[in-house]
Amino acid sequence: MASPDARPVAGAAVEECTREQSLDLLRQTAIGRLIHTDDAMPAVTPASFTLDAVGEVVIPLPTGWRADLMDGAVVGFQADRFDEQTLRGWTVLIVGRSHTVSDPATVADLRDRGPRRWGRQPALGYLRIHPEFVTGTRFGS
Numbered sequence: 001m002a003s004p005d006a007r008p009v010a011g012a013a014v015e016e017c018t019r020e021q022s023l024d025l026l027r028q029t030a031i032g033r034l035i036h037t038d039d040a041m042p043a044v045t046p047a048s049f050t051l052d053a054v055g056e057v058v059i060p061l062p063t064g065w066r067a068d069l070m071d072g073a074v075v076g077f078q079a080d081r082f083d084e085q086t087l088r089g090w091t092v093l094i095v096g097r098s099h100t101v102s103d104p105a106t107v108a109d110l111r112d113r114g115p116r117r118w119g120r121q122p123a124l125g126y127l128r129i130h131p132e133f134v135t136g137t138r139f140g141s
Helices: 019-026 104-113
Strands: 014-017 031-038 041-048 057-060 074-083 088-101 126-129 133-139
Touching (some): 014 019, 019 074, 088 104
Antiparallel strands (some): 014 133, 074 088, 088 133
């Protein structure tokens, strides 16, 4: 049975995006969700991020995470932006293998110019996700 609020939105087309369009959409925001496992259970963690020059997602590692457990893991990353009044917006999902950033010069550069961290503590490290699978969808375009 349909919800009383489930009614079609005039002009609410759904458009699939190319890989490049999807990466361009990601550049419009700085917050997303890291999709991973925690003790073999699915987990989703909000995360600040940036895209580097080659389109890889770079995330500061949350306090308390063991970077070695994330190194080489297949993870997902999703970010989106929606207007709740018009139901227009977009969502992008990336799936790929994650790697911890270990080069001291790169870590120092990310601390200076990388993704902003929530809170006052500096990032303990960074996770880089190579986008092997990228999907994006625009809603209401």
